[in-house]
Amino acid sequence: MTIVNRHPGVTVIDDRRMRAMIKLTWFGLGLLVACGGKQPAGGGTEEMSGMDMMMSKSMNMSDDDGSQFGPLEIGADWATYVKMNTAPVPSETHGGRLVDTYVNPLGAAAYLDEDAEIPIGTVLVKTSQEPDGTPGPLFVMEKKSPGFDADRGDWYYAIHWADPAPAWKQKLGGPIYWRTPSKRAAYCVECHENYDRGLGGVPAPQRLQSLPE
Numbered sequence: 001m002t003i004v005n006r007h008p009g010v011t012v013i014d015d016r017r018m019r020a021m022i023k024l025t026w027f028g029l030g031l032l033v034a035c036g037g038k039q040p041a042g043g044g045t046e047e048m049s050g051m052d053m054m055m056s057k058s059m060n061m062s063d064d065d066g067s068q069f070g071p072l073e074i075g076a077d078w079a080t081y082v083k084m085n086t087a088p089v090p091s092e093t094h095g096g097r098l099v100d101t102y103v104n105p106l107g108a109a110a111y112l113d114e115d116a117e118i119p120i121g122t123v124l125v126k127t128s129q130e131p132d133g134t135p136g137p138l139f140v141m142e143k144k145s146p147g148f149d150a151d152r153g154d155w156y157y158a159i160h161w162a163d164p165a166p167a168w169k170q171k172l173g174g175p176i177y178w179r180t181p182s183k184r185a186a187y188c189v190e191c192h193e194n195y196d197r198g199l200g201g202v203p204a205p206q207r208l209q210s211l212p213e
């Protein structure tokens with residue numbers, strides 16, 4: 001099976017992940033926009049149409065609470081967080097976009113320990129870089145109090161892209177900030193809820209082993 005939707009940097013896919021991936025082919029295509037996408041240089045057909053599908057789906061949704069652009073709120077202080085990868089995590093399938101994962105000090109130890117419960121107030125920010133080195137979208141999650149979204153781990157999601165690369169700017173219509181409860185951010189949870197604790201995790205080769213002193 002060709003996993004065109006494989007998330008960047010995931011080199012080891014266990015059965016659970018594989019099942020999730022198969023189940024989520026459509027959302028995986030959305031992921032090209034979301035967690036790891038870039039526009040295929042050669043105008044790749046399958047991936048491209050998947051992206052366009054995802055894009056137009058979100059773009060055609062009417063504005064709602066959480067789709068107005070503005071400065072990043074939750075996660076804006078990500079540069080002070082603990083970086084959870086020891087080297088940039090490359091997107092194998094999409095020609096070189098790199099991502100880094102940051103977790104605030106409150107949640108860093110729990111993020112490393114797969115058996116730990118993620119504390120309320122944990123904020124995760126994934127930064128990304130376009131192949132030309134310009135900033136890609138920021139991806140944000142926050143662990144909210146029980147009841148926020150009880151069936152799906154009580155996670156808040158946001159994608160923020162203040163200055164989309166030219167190829168994206170036109171499609172997106174400008175900068176974006178889609179966040180829970182916007183329908184435009186709903187595809188984040190559709191995928192993440194399939195992972196233990198709602199977390200995709202840093203792939204083993206780049207994973208931080210212990211917290212810095």
Ligand code: HEC
Nearest residue numbers: 007027028031034035139140157158159188191199200201
């Ligand atoms: C098709 C599945 C999928 C979709 C859709 C998706 N993600 Fe992810 N996400 C993952 C996987 C797998 C990882 C871990 C690998 C990586 O970081 O590349 C991850 C990692 C993350 C991380 C780092 C924390 C962690 O370990 O999970 C954040 C933050 C994040 N995603 C936010 C988002 C947001 C916000 C959206 C929606 C705009 C989104 N994701 C859409 C699968 C997905």
